[in-house]
Amino acid sequence: MTSHPPAQRGKPRKAALAAWIGSALEYYDFFIYGTAAALVFNKIFFPDSSPAAGTLLALATFGVGYLARPIGAFVLGHIGDVFGRKRVMVHTVLLMGVATVLVGCLPTYQQIGVAAPALLVALRLLQGFSAAGEQAGANSMSLEHAPSHRRAYYTSFTLSGTQAGQILATAVFLPVAALPEEQLLSWGWRVPFWLSAVVVVVGLVIRRKLDETPVFEQEIAGGTKRAKTPLAPLFRDHWADVLRVVVASVIAAVSTIFTVYALSYAVNTVGLERSPILWVGVIANVAALITIPLWARLADRIGRKPVFIGGSLGCAALMAAYLWSLSTGHYPLIFLTGILMFGVVYSATNGIWPAFYGEMFPARVRLSGMAVGTQIGFAIAGFAPSIAEAIGGGRDGWVNVALFTAGLCVLNAVAVATGRETHRVPTEELGLKPPKTNGEAQRNAVSV
Known part of the structure; x- marks a missing residue:
């Protein structure tokens, strides 16, 4: 066995800052698409459909971005484990920024017909491909x-950055959503997408200055034999953890249902005003900026699993309360349940999974394992708003959506409960198999 040099000291604050800012910029791009899909895309890209069908099609284009995530995970995971985490973090910001700006430049259905939604889907696929490597790269780096x-x-801090991106995306849409309908549909909706040009410049400047991780450099310097294709040892030796991450990652459906379906349900079905519901998202994400690191610090003390599972089961109950409050149209209740569910309780899962998932894998396959596992799970979660729209069916349909969400939360809790507790494992030993018994060692003496 090759001996490794002593672990180098990392630069945790610099890495966390780069992850936070990059994720904020990148997920600003990702979530302005979701907001636009809920509010305007049904009218400008699917105008010939009925209002209900147009909304369903618009939300489906949001979900399409998640189809590209598993593909992006395979490609970007390979790059990150073979060539380094930094390269992935630079490329994802560039690709996401360019794709988002181009969405804002698209002609509408009335201008070029069916080619308009086709181009929209193509750019959404590029967004999804980029997002596949963003969080896995930033999490591995941190x-x-x-x-x-x-x-x-x-x-x-990676997930705090994601919440900041949601705040920025929603805040930018607040004045846009307040425009008269004609201006909103003609040019207003494009402004948030054009502002994404900042992503390309700021993201590249920040991430190009970041050092590669000590763990990755240690593996290279130590002469560890590295697989040309990390996916081979990943699926051979760590398939159970990949599957566990896939199932656990479906908890992201809480986020997509809250940010996309609930907005559409409130505005298009119940008939509530756009601005107050957008403000629920802003305030809930501000709360999440505070609670995510607090939950994470608790997990460093008592373990990942109890905090994660508690957050998952709490979301199962509180999503029902939030959707019910939307059906009543009672704004104080809407704000209370929305902020408590998304800003406080859901943050318990968001604060933990970046460490918990990454700690399941050794460094040589960590980025691939996180990327593939999370992005398949996120792909399922991405279609949750479309499924919710299909099973919702009217003002009282929130009950079906609440039960659907609760089922996903319970599934997540079971997956997390079957995992190993890793909060006390040294970083260099993460993902390594426990020592074999004497009998196992004799049977596998020839293995490397």
Whole structure:
């Protein structure tokens, strides 16, 4: 066995800052699409459909982006585990920014016909491809720079950045959504997409200055034999953890249903005003900026699993309360349940999964394992708003959607419960198999 040099000291604050800012910029792009899909895309890209069918088609284009995520995970995971985490983080920001700006330049259905929604879907696929490597790259970078006893805290900044991106996306849409209908549908909806040009410049400047992780450099310097295709050892030796991450990642459906379906349900079905519902998202995400690192610090003390499972089961109950409050049209109740569910309880899962998923895998396949596992799960979650729209069916349809969401939350809790607790495992030993018994060692003496 090749001996490794002593672990180098990382730069956890710099890595966490780069992950936070990059994720904020990238997920600003991703979530302005979801907001536009819920509010305007049915009218400008599917105008010949009935209102209900147009909304369903618009939400489906949001879900299409998640189809590209597993493909992006395979490609970008390979690049990150073979060539380094930094390269992935630079390329994802560039690709996401360009694709989003181009969405804002698209002609409408009335201008070029069916080619308009076709181009919209193509650009959405590019967004999804890019997002596949963003969080896995940022999480791996933060985890491998962090001290062992604070990994959850430092990796949680990736998800805090995601929440900041949602805040920015929703905040930008607030004045846009307040425009008269004619201006909103003609040019107003394009402005948030054009502003994404900032992503290309700011993201590249920040991430190009970041050092590669000590763990990755240690593997290279130590002469560890590296697979040309990390996916081969990943699926051979860690398939159970990949499957566990896939199932656990479906918890992201809480986010997509909250940010996309609930907005559409409130505005298009119940008839509530756009601006107050958008403000629920803004305030809930502000709360999440505070609660995510707090939950992560708790997980560094007591373990990943109890915090994660508690958040999942809490979401099952509170999503029902939030959807019910929307059906009543009672704004104080809507704000209370929405902020509590998404800003506080859902943050318990968001604060933990960046560390918990990454800690399941050794460094040589970590980015691939996180990317493939999460993006398949996220792909399922991406279609949750379309499924919710299909099973919702009218003002009282929130009950079906609440039960659907609760089922996904319970499934997540079971997957997390079957995983290993990793908060006390040294970073260099993460993902390594436990020592074999004497009998097992004799049977596998010839293995490397």
